[in-house]
Amino acid sequence: EAQVTQNPRYLITVTGKKLTVTCSQNMNHEYMSWYRQDPGLGLRQIYYSMNVEVTDKGDVPEGYKVSRKEKRNFPLILESPSPNQTSLYFCASSPTARTDSTEAFFGQGTRLTVV
Amino acid sequence: AQRVTQPEKLLSVFKGAPVELKCNYSYSGSPELFWYVQYSRQRLQLLLRHISRESIKGFTADLNKGETSFHLKKPFAQEEDSAMYYCALKISRGSARQLTFGSGTQLTVLP
Numbered sequence: 001e002a003q004v005t006q007n008p009r010y011l012i013t014v015t016g017k018k019l020t021v022t023c024s025q026n027m028n029h030e031y032m033s034w035y036r037q038d039p040g041l042g043l044r045q046i047y048y049s050m051n052v053e054v055t056d057k058g059d060v061p062e063g064y065k066v067s068r069k070e071k072r073n074f075p076l077i078l079e080s081p082s083p084n085q086t087s088l089y090f091c092a093s094s095p096t097a098r099t100d101s102t103e104a105f106f107g108q109g110t111r112l113t114v115v
Numbered sequence: 116a117q118r119v120t121q122p123e124k125l126l127s128v129f130k131g132a133p134v135e136l137k138c139n140y141s142y143s144g145s146p147e148l149f150w151y152v153q154y155s156r157q158r159l160q161l162l163l164r165h166i167s168r169e170s171i172k173g174f175t176a177d178l179n180k181g182e183t184s185f186h187l188k189k190p191f192a193q194e195e196d197s198a199m200y201y202c203a204l205k206i207s208r209g210s211a212r213q214l215t216f217g218s219g220t221q222l223t224v225l226p
Contacts, residue, residue, distance in 0.1 A: 004158075035216075040124060042217055042218035042219045043159075043201065043216040044216075045214075048208075056208075090158075092159075097211035097212055097213055103161045104161070104214055106158045106160065108157075108158050
């Protein structure tokens with residue numbers, strides 16, 4: 001089944017403790033991105049990747065890192081999480097970002113709480 | 116500035132009533148617009164895109180370039196339509212064409 005898989009689904013952590021949220025897609029998509037979803041603010045893009053070893057900042061990259069060593073994986077790294085990073089995170093992938101009309105496929109979401 | 120505005124955070128209608136979720140955009144280029152839906156405890160998924168001019172689950176959306184709008188409409192709402200709806204615009208960021216989302220409208224269809 002074609003899908004985007006995030007892990008973990010739920011995570012509670014303490015301020016300053018490094019964590020990684022994994023994202024994997026099995027559709028051979030070039031383009032992957034991370035969003036955070038907050039009430040009243042909708043989805044805001046954190047980072048995106050056009051292809052392997054090509055990543056760039058989105059609208060709200062502060063406090064986050066990403067890597068794209070393989071096409072299928074795009075982990076989101078919080079080196080020193082803070083309470084304002086408490087949010088619902090979504091990973092998404094698309095065949096490419098070079099043309100229009102391509103659908104974005106989303107993961108199930110990761111609900112992160114930083115205390 | 117490239118922006119998508121959904122003015123209603125919450126919208127409630129009764130079953131069988133018409134529903135319209137508003138979306139306005141600001142974009143200097145040729146817009147490519149989408150509606151995504153997120154049902155309770157499910158992932159975000161594409162509902163429809165303006166270029167397809169299709170009706171999905173009874174929903175339609177027409178791009179009005181004069182009013183820079185892409186409102187989502189359904190003549191007779193059903194309880195299973197209750198969900199979070201996001202309007203999205205494809206914008207150019209560097210060499211990429213990417214989605215920027217509105218803040219979303221939570222639709223509740225009452226029995």
